[in-house]
Amino acid sequence: MHQTAPPARIDESAFRREVRAWLADNAAEYREARAWPEAELVARSLAWQKRKAEAGFGLITEPPGLGGRDGTAAMASIFAEEEARYHTPTFTGLGIAFGMALPTIRKHGAPEQYRRFAEPTIKGEAAWCQLFSEPSAGSDLAGLRTRAVRDGERWIVNGQKVWSSWAHHARFGILLARTDPTVVKHQGLTFFVLDMRTPGIEVRPIRQISGKSDFNETFLTDVVIPDANRIGAEGEGWACAMTVLMNERHGASERASVSHDSVENLLRAALAAGRLDSSSVRSKLAQWWVEEQGLKNFGLRIRAALERGETPPPAVAMMKLVSATKMQQTNAFLMDLGEYGGLFSEPDRPEQEQVFFQYIWSSAMMIAGGADEILRNQLAERVLGMPSEPRMDKVPFNELPGIKSS
Amino acid sequence: MPSYISAGWRVRGGSGKLDLHFGDELKQLQEEVRRLLTERVSANLLRRLISEDEGYDPALWRTAAELGLLGAAVPEQYGGSGLGERAVCAIAEEMGRAVAPLPFFSSICLAAEAIKLAGAPAQKSAWLPRLASGEAIGTFAWQEGLGPPETDVDARFENGRISGVKSPVPDALLADVAVVVCEGPRLALADLSKGVRREPLRGFDQLRSHAKLVFENTPAEAMDVPDPKDALRRLYDRAAIYAAFEQLGAAESAMFMARDYTLQRYTFGRQLASYQAVKHNLANILVMVELARSNALYAAAALEADAPDLGAAAATARLAATRAYETAARENLQLHGGVGFTWEADCHFHYRRARLLALSLGSPAIWENRLIEALTKKNAAAA
Numbered sequence: 001m002h003q004t005a006p007p008a009r010i011d012e013s014a015f016r017r018e019v020r021a022w023l024a025d026n027a028a029e030y031r032e033a034r035a036w037p038e039a040e041l042v043a044r045s046l047a048w049q050k051r052k053a054e055a056g057f058g059l060i061t062e063p064p065g066l067g068g069r070d071g072t073a074a075m076a077s078i079f080a081e082e083e084a085r086y087h088t089p090t091f092t093g094l095g096i097a098f099g100m101a102l103p104t105i106r107k108h109g110a111p112e113q114y115r116r117f118a119e120p121t122i123k124g125e126a127a128w129c130q131l132f133s134e135p136s137a138g139s140d141l142a143g144l145r146t147r148a149v150r151d152g153e154r155w156i157v158n159g160q161k162v163w164s165s166w167a168h169h170a171r172f173g174i175l176l177a178r179t180d181p182t183v184v185k186h187q188g189l190t191f192f193v194l195d196m197r198t199p200g201i202e203v204r205p206i207r208q209i210s211g212k213s214d215f216n217e218t219f220l221t222d223v224v225i226p227d228a229n230r231i232g233a234e235g236e237g238w239a240c241a242m243t244v245l246m247n248e249r250h251g252a253s254e255r256a257s258v259s260h261d262s263v264e265n266l267l268r269a270a271l272a273a274g275r276l277d278s279s280s281v282r283s284k285l286a287q288w289w290v291e292e293q294g295l296k297n298f299g300l301r302i303r304a305a306l307e308r309g310e311t312p313p314p315a316v317a318m319m320k321l322v323s324a325t326k327m328q329q330t331n332a333f334l335m336d337l338g339e340y341g342g343l344f345s346e347p348d349r350p351e352q353e354q355v356f357f358q359y360i361w362s363s364a365m366m367i368a369g370g371a372d373e374i375l376r377n378q379l380a381e382r383v384l385g386m387p388s389e390p391r392m393d394k395v396p397f398n399e400l401p402g403i404k405s406s
Numbered sequence: 407m408p409s410y411i412s413a414g415w416r417v418r419g420g421s422g423k424l425d426l427h428f429g430d431e432l433k434q435l436q437e438e439v440r441r442l443l444t445e446r447v448s449a450n451l452l453r454r455l456i457s458e459d460e461g462y463d464p465a466l467w468r469t470a471a472e473l474g475l476l477g478a479a480v481p482e483q484y485g486g487s488g489l490g491e492r493a494v495c496a497i498a499e500e501m502g503r504a505v506a507p508l509p510f511f512s513s514i515c516l517a518a519e520a521i522k523l524a525g526a527p528a529q530k531s532a533w534l535p536r537l538a539s540g541e542a543i544g545t546f547a548w549q550e551g552l553g554p555p556e557t558d559v560d561a562r563f564e565n566g567r568i569s570g571v572k573s574p575v576p577d578a579l580l581a582d583v584a585v586v587v588c589e590g591p592r593l594a595l596a597d598l599s600k601g602v603r604r605e606p607l608r609g610f611d612q613l614r615s616h617a618k619l620v621f622e623n624t625p626a627e628a629m630d631v632p633d634p635k636d637a638l639r640r641l642y643d644r645a646a647i648y649a650a651f652e653q654l655g656a657a658e659s660a661m662f663m664a665r666d667y668t669l670q671r672y673t674f675g676r677q678l679a680s681y682q683a684v685k686h687n688l689a690n691i692l693v694m695v696e697l698a699r700s701n702a703l704y705a706a707a708a709l710e711a712d713a714p715d716l717g718a719a720a721a722t723a724r725l726a727a728t729r730a731y732e733t734a735a736r737e738n739l740q741l742h743g744g745v746g747f748t749w750e751a752d753c754h755f756h757y758r759r760a761r762l763l764a765l766s767l768g769s770p771a772i773w774e775n776r777l778i779e780a781l782t783k784k785n786a787a788a789a
Contacts, residue, residue: 263781264781264784264785267778267781267782267785268785271782271785276778276782279771279774282774282775282778283771283774285778285781286721286725286773286774286777286778287725289722289777289781290697290701290722290725290726290729291697293700293701293704293722294696294697294698294700294701294722294726295697295700296700297700297701297703297704298696298697298700300700300704301700301703315692315696318692318693318696321693322693322697373682373686375689376685376686376689376690377682377685377686377689379689379692379693380685380686380688380689380692381685383692384661384665384685384688384689384692385665386665386668386669386679386680386684386685386688387669387676387677387679387680388680389680389682390676390680
């Protein structure tokens, strides 16, 4: 059977039945979507992760001692599909943990390090945050200035990070810092795991355009990191960061297709609003459907490639490019359907709040994990083999304009 | 025409690999077809065919037949190789990539499919082996002048005779047999050697000839499927998926043609391909091509499995591929600059072909409606 075939579910019956039965017993309270206050969401997310780990569903591909069951990637997919029928709690701190931190530590770190950080994470004891971007290093991440200076078997870190999602709830952070300013900027970076309870870390919330504060500024003052928490060799931080970003871009587009702005829901909304006869509405819905299905089927191709042991192709950058724009367009459409009134949430239409939120959030999605323009550059360069952008920064970091003087 | 590289993920340096998830056997077949067409379909040949008003290379057609490309989805009992629908998809992709001057789509993706779907056993025995061997060429006559397909079909089939005018009919000047959509709808099988008048048409795409077929009480055989409407719907779905692969291969070819040209061309002291405006343009096309490929692969799997969502999958594949090819063909010409407007730059093959493939089975608006209808039906069933 070909992997792209619709019924390409591998040995689904027995395992799927087991998963369904377990979810029915354990996830009953999450049948309906609910919005929890922030602190409760975090607590519930960690508790749910712990429960999964106790049943061997924490990270299915890991051994039982690590909260898994030595399962296959296909089993993990089956579990994810079944879990997606519920509205189980999860927050960004776990998304970063499983989507970015653990895969990177597994790939670039020592087995001992992986085990040390994977165990509390899979068992629901630790959420993670990402300490990459800085006020003067966004798309140009490799221009970051946070310094880590070696002091025997430890490192002393000073600097400022920004956009650290949910850092105030994180137990660990993945940190990219400059360890050698005398070499070209990409070569002087090293990747660390930072214990967020270390003295000298100050997390300050940033008020976003949504009114919420998911993101933070994180100030690091003489923060000590043991060398045992360095992942990969000194100077190999950029390779680690690329692994993180590749996973982030892939993961960012894997939103459940049952979300309120999926095309099937848009179609129902258009039908309810009496607008499905409009050819412009049909045309838009068809285009979004083509993109939604295209991404889903592209995801199947990626998954099949991963199962064959291949690394994700650079073309995965397109997933976020397509999904973020679609998110903005579809949520605008859900407002358009109500005309003027679509800009207001009444008690009988609380779901409109979700539309507002996603429309606002889409603008961040087009920037986080690589702005759209950066992703297009990457597609052109890495997939189509077109020339790199002209660079002015192929000199030692400390000789760059703007760095030299400061 | 330059030989463009690879449909795989990584195409840098010309050593790309095919990664179609079609299995080794099909991959090999596809590579073989690509090699053949790269060797035999040159830009010179295409320009000559246009100048001579020929839409067809008979010698290449014989080679394709000898290699078994025509009978890929014809069951073995009817002289085919029974490789299955995905093999036709793989071949169609290469036909599109090369803008091959062959009646493959008309004869194999339309006529043979129609006979497989709606033919009586005797009709299958009479025509499928001849279509599979290339000895006969088939076509499918549905359109009657302007407007969407199938609306207001006036051709009548009564007492074993057809009266009416079908136009445009692809490859009708070459065809030996046609499946004709008549009022009802009813489907009839007409041997075109018997009393049919053919009037050549001047078309937008000069590399696929079309003609008007005038039936004047012309003898034909009934294709008595119990539900002709359903058979037609299935035929369009299947043809749309084959066409999506043809468009996909062509879109990729136009994309790489633009990429290769902008890599060679220098302006203001740098490669044209090094400008961000050019890179982003091609990156956007790449996204469309990858979405189209993903949707086409899914539709091919749905086709071979005869999946319940085949209708939606076919429409999705067709819309994605049409968008990708039209964009790639247009942008390819623009990225060539003034040169692109010249006869010798060869951008016009895709520029014209993209329009033909976008409209020949019904325009995007028609397939958007088919898609929305399918999704609405699914939604109603779920409610």
